[in-house]
Amino acid sequence: MKAAGAPASDAVSAVAAPDWDLVTVPSRQGLEAVDILRLRTxxxxxxxxxxxxxxxxxxxxxxxxxxxxxxSACTETDGGGRRLAGDPPVAGTGWLVPPESSHPVTDPALLRQALGEAARTIEAADAL
Known part of the structure; x- marks a missing residue:
């Protein structure tokens, strides 16, 4: 995933997250982690x-x-002070979980735990 150069539109539902890094993971592990995080925190x-x-x-x-x-990989980005709204800030992507004010970014420690649990779940399922 490569950060796009153009800022997102200024929609009313914009969420302030002007600077962020991006943790990239394989889809299967990421989907498991999203479910874990949604259920917990x-x-x-x-x-x-x-x-x-x-x-x-x-x-x-x-x-x-x-x-x-x-x-996984974590890429340093420059949000350029833009607000997250409308189109994703990374070229060639779409929102799986769109921005919302209650969680402008994911806590990295909680993400690390969820990704570890997701990997173990996948490993156990593949062993069956």
Missing amino acids: GVGPVLHDSSGDTLGFLVPPGTADGWDLPG
Whole structure:
């Protein structure tokens, strides 16, 4: 997923998240993690790529500096002060979980836990 250069539109439902990093994971693991986070604490905006191969979780800026979870990547981005609304801020993606004010980004520690649990769930299901 590559950050787009054009800012999102100024819709009334815009959510303030002007700067963020992007954690990218395989779709299957990401979908499991979204379910886990929704059931427990909530999840911030999540992008899916047009091919359906990956999901991207918007996390607070600075997360990329210490992110080291195998099987995932965290990219530092420059939100450019834009508000999240309408079209996704990353070219070639769509919203799986659109922005909302209650969770402008996903907590990276909670995301790490959910991704670990998702990986274990997938591993157990594949072993059957």
